[in-house]
Amino acid sequence: MPFMCCVPYCNGNYRKGPRVSVFSFSRDRVLAGQWLRLIKRDNFTPTASTKVCERHFTEGDFRREASATDAQTGIRVTAPLKKPVLHPEAVPSILPNCPTYLSTHKHSRPTPDSRKEIKEDIAIRKALLESVADEDQYRRERKFHDVDELE
Numbered sequence: 481m482p483f484m485c486c487v488p489y490c491n492g493n494y495r496k497g498p499r500v501s502v503f504s505f506s507r508d509r510v511l512a513g514q515w516l517r518l519i520k521r522d523n524f525t526p527t528a529s530t531k532v533c534e535r536h537f538t539e540g541d542f543r544r545e546a547s548a549t550d551a552q553t554g555i556r557v558t559a560p561l562k563k564p565v566l567h568p569e570a571v572p573s574i575l576p577n578c579p580t581y582l583s584t585h586k587h588s589r590p591t592p593d594s595r596k597e598i599k600e601d602i603a604i605r606k607a608l609l610e611s612v613a614d615e616d617q618y619r620r621e622r623k624f625h626d627v628d629e630l631e
């Protein structure tokens with residue numbers, strides 16, 4: 481069972497969610513603190529099994545392939561990695577955060593209007609996440625295709 485994503489509203493690796501690559505919190509406390517602030521989960525302490533999925537990072541935040549130069553031929557060979565490797569200083573930037581008043585007015589119920597806005601907001605963010613996932617998929621497929629063509 482892959483680890484599920486800890487980001488609110490994200491269903492990465494949930495039973496009905498998409499299969500995604502996940503990343504652990506950094507052991508660097510400053511960086512881990514930044515992640516926590518961005519993810520915005522109150523009273524939450526990340527553990528070794530707390531993961532953030534690839535959908536919250538931009539394509540530039542990780543490497544999806546490894547390359548090496550063949551010493552004899554001098555030819556540079558690039559191969560896709562099984563699992564993307566996150567840049568050591570990357571922070572999650574694509575986040576479907578709940579509207580701030582959800583966390584600041586915990587005890588008051590949202591009015592029907594704002595409830596509708598929350599729903600719309602979530603829908604927009606979900607769509608955004610999905611389109612990002614689609615684009616990732618597209619790039620990955622295109623990359624594999626390019627590698628095939630090189631052979």
Ligand SMILES: [Zn+2]
Nearest residue numbers: 485490492533
């Ligand atoms: Zn996620």
